[in-house]
Amino acid sequence: MKKILFVTSEAHPLIKTGGLGDVAGSLPKALAELGQDVRLIIPNYQSLKASGEIHFLTSLRVDNMSVNILETQLQDSAVKVWLVDQPEYFGHPGNPYIDETGNDRANNAERFALFCRIAVEVAMNRANLDWKADVVHCNDWQTGLVPALLSFEDYLPASVFTIHNLAYQGLFPASKFYSLNLPGRLWTPDGLEFHGLLSFIKGGLVYSDRITTVSPTYAKEIQSPELGYNLDGLLTYRNASLIGIINGIDVDQWNPATDTHISQQYDVHSLERKAANKTALQQRLGLPVDSAIPVFGVITRLVEQKGIDLLLQYLPELIAMPVQFAVLGSGDHAIELKLQELAVAYPDKLSVTIGYDEVLSHSIEAGADIFIMPSRFEPCGMNQMYSQRYGTLPIVRKTGGLADTVEDALPETIANDTASGIVFNEATPGSLLEAIKRALLLYQNPAAWKRIQARGMSKDFSWQQSAKQYLALYDGI
Ligand code: ADP
Ligand code: GLC
Numbered sequence: 001m002k003k004i005l006f007v008t009s010e011a012h013p014l015i016k017t018g019g020l021g022d023v024a025g026s027l028p029k030a031l032a033e034l035g036q037d038v039r040l041i042i043p044n045y046q047s048l049k050a051s052g053e054i055h056f057l058t059s060l061r062v063d064n065m066s067v068n069i070l071e072t073q074l075q076d077s078a079v080k081v082w083l084v085d086q087p088e089y090f091g092h093p094g095n096p097y098i099d100e101t102g103n104d105r106a107n108n109a110e111r112f113a114l115f116c117r118i119a120v121e122v123a124m125n126r127a128n129l130d131w132k133a134d135v136v137h138c139n140d141w142q143t144g145l146v147p148a149l150l151s152f153e154d155y156l157p158a159s160v161f162t163i164h165n166l167a168y169q170g171l172f173p174a175s176k177f178y179s180l181n182l183p184g185r186l187w188t189p190d191g192l193e194f195h196g197l198l199s200f201i202k203g204g205l206v207y208s209d210r211i212t213t214v215s216p217t218y219a220k221e222i223q224s225p226e227l228g229y230n231l232d233g234l235l236t237y238r239n240a241s242l243i244g245i246i247n248g249i250d251v252d253q254w255n256p257a258t259d260t261h262i263s264q265q266y267d268v269h270s271l272e273r274k275a276a277n278k279t280a281l282q283q284r285l286g287l288p289v290d291s292a293i294p295v296f297g298v299i300t301r302l303v304e305q306k307g308i309d310l311l312l313q314y315l316p317e318l319i320a321m322p323v324q325f326a327v328l329g330s331g332d333h334a335i336e337l338k339l340q341e342l343a344v345a346y347p348d349k350l351s352v353t354i355g356y357d358e359v360l361s362h363s364i365e366a367g368a369d370i371f372i373m374p375s376r377f378e379p380c381g382m383n384q385m386y387s388q389r390y391g392t393l394p395i396v397r398k399t400g401g402l403a404d405t406v407e408d409a410l411p412e413t414i415a416n417d418t419a420s421g422i423v424f425n426e427a428t429p430g431s432l433l434e435a436i437k438r439a440l441l442l443y444q445n446p447a448a449w450k451r452i453q454a455r456g457m458s459k460d461f462s463w464q465q466s467a468k469q470y471l472a473l474y475d476g477i
Pocket of ligand 1: 017018019020022299300301328329330355356357358361380381382383
């Protein structure tokens, strides 16, 4: 049994802004089910929602700051969660990274540097918790300083750094390096310095024993200039220590047979019941109730990565066809406004919900016929997997984890029951339009449609295999 400290800035259902929350809320559970002693460590944001009891464990001083460690439990599991409680840094309502004006919080460098220092104290058994980590598993830039700081320790635990999205790097002015009091030896181009800036993510990429990312295809893509964000050289250099492990999903949370957020539960043997969810979705969103019109779902952060602009380009043309769109998302204000304008112009065709709404996200997965993910890049992506499990055909661009988890519907893949969605190549509005037209054509063929639904619903997206891969990785260090 290994003692694993899982360091993360979000974990569902405590706090979530995207797929990292999904992963950090479910991978530790899967590791615990494989007999490992996993502890999660996460900042105690004001907006964090613990389902169980929270109690005080200990307090420690780091960088002249007093920090409490509280403990709670990850929902439906034995995984203990350690909350890093420092109200000045984490006691604000709302998004963990962004303030009310939509900008990064001004003291993000200080906030996550403190979080990393505390994670190191905990990992090294210097926090009165009587627990020393064998493995420290870090995630994304917010945790990048952990492997860097651990490199100064004797008898240090093994470290793993998972890249969920290389586009977010935690870059700050060089002056922060000094004001954060980081060890001088780290300030080199082979360390935390990145073209004159302080890079948190480099702490993970340079100093961890192993680097992972969330799909095999993305592991290759980030070693090329196109998706490497000037870190492709470093990642290629560390190639022997870099592996892509596809994310699993929480198969209890995302199970149409037991999902309490949806109107009518169903499974692959009672697919006809999915129709009630479509009706409920159309009613809820004020779209005309019509079982024959294909409903396209979109649930996403509205940022360039996700390629929603590709959809917007031909939306007026698309809307002329017999279709309905159910869009849920938030992010870039310009995209939000454009979507809202279109929704006002075409109320019978397009419903747009701006915000974060977990219940609606389940209703869309269950009620839509087709789910669209035209991402420019996608390290893994979760919704294409949820969609397949809900018998909702995903249309995805062939990139990252989307390429690894969806099999394109072609005559031969339909015939041999491997097709599970529609895959298109180019990140252009035309290619997406073409893919949507293919989906509409396929929709006219209920027998083929049902086979593709059945294939998607019977695929194993659980953490079983991937959690074992992480264990093997920890063992190999
Ligand atoms: P990313 O992490 O890049 O945003 P993923 O596909 O990995 O993309 O994961 C996104 C997760 O966040 C999914 O669980 C998705 O359902 C959820 N999500 C995204 N936007 C919203 C929203 N507006 N409301 C509810 N859930 C959302
Ligand atoms: C990131 C990526 C997404 C991935 C998620 C969880 O947010 O953008 O593709 O699924 O992390 O690993």
